[in-house]
Amino acid sequence: MAKQSIFGRISTLMKANINAMLDQAEDPQKMLDQLVRDYTNNIADAEAAIAETIGNLRLLERDHQEDLQSASEWGNKALAASRKADEFRASGDAVDADKFDNLAKVALQRQIAAENSAKAAAPQIASQTEVVNKLKDGLNGMKQKLEQLKAKSAELVARQKTAEAQTKVVDAVKSIDVLDPTSELGRFEEKVRRQEAIAQGKTELAASSLDAQFESLEDLGELTEVEARLAALKSGGAAKPAIEG
Incomplete structure (x- = not known):
């Protein structure tokens, strides 16, 4: 059995x-x-x-x-x-x-x-x-x-x-999918872009301040020329243009 x-x-x-x-x-x-x-x-x-x-x-x-x-x-x-x-x-x-x-x-x-x-x-x-x-x-x-x-x-x-x-x-x-904004690399790229934008903003701000300084220099030059001509008039001389043709 x-x-x-x-x-x-x-x-x-x-x-x-x-x-x-x-x-x-x-x-x-x-x-x-x-x-x-x-x-x-x-x-x-x-x-x-x-x-x-x-x-x-x-x-x-x-x-x-x-x-x-x-x-x-x-x-x-x-x-x-x-x-x-x-x-x-x-x-x-x-x-x-x-x-x-x-x-x-x-x-x-x-x-x-x-x-x-x-x-x-x-x-x-x-x-x-x-x-x-x-x-x-x-x-x-x-x-x-x-x-x-x-x-x-x-x-x-x-x-x-x-x-x-x-x-x-x-x-x-x-x-690490660069096309996925939620990925680690996507988030890092966004952070870099923001930093770049801030740097660009600071650069533009610095440039605008420099332009203003140069404009003030130009204004100062014009005032100096006016003062010189006024002094010449007072001394009896004729005011002469800064640039003769």
Whole structure:
């Protein structure tokens, strides 16, 4: 019954649709991990059961071989006793002839018993051999599926890491997006623009103040010229223009 149970579990696991199970799972990674543990445990149980089944099969085969060998040996003994009986009968010794014929009959009886034992074991050996082969095939299938599960698990982990890395890259790129006014670089650029505007304002302010100073100098020059001409008029001279044509 235990072997049948193991065989049933192997068949069930082999027929399991892993992709469908993963599609329905809330956490595929956890489910894969659990499946890997289940497969590993069932493989260990199956290996133990198969080892026991193989051991029993080898005992049957050994007993069968011993029965065949025993049948052959008893056949040889029957032949030797029969020939000995013929020799005694040819020499006129009926007593010893009958004795060895009886020994030959005993040997033949044991030969027949060994042959019957071997014949009875043959179907059982064939059945056990079929079971062992199916168990071996199922076990190999489970091992292959276990490797698929491990590969699928590794693939999911890699895909998860890739997705996380892509998310980080997108976030990083977004944080330095020059077209996004809310990004760090955008905010820094706005700050620089304001500083540049302030500097430009100060420059323009300084320039306007300088222009006013030069204008006052020009006004002062005009006043000085007026004073000079007035002094000339008072001294009796004619006022002369500063620039003669």
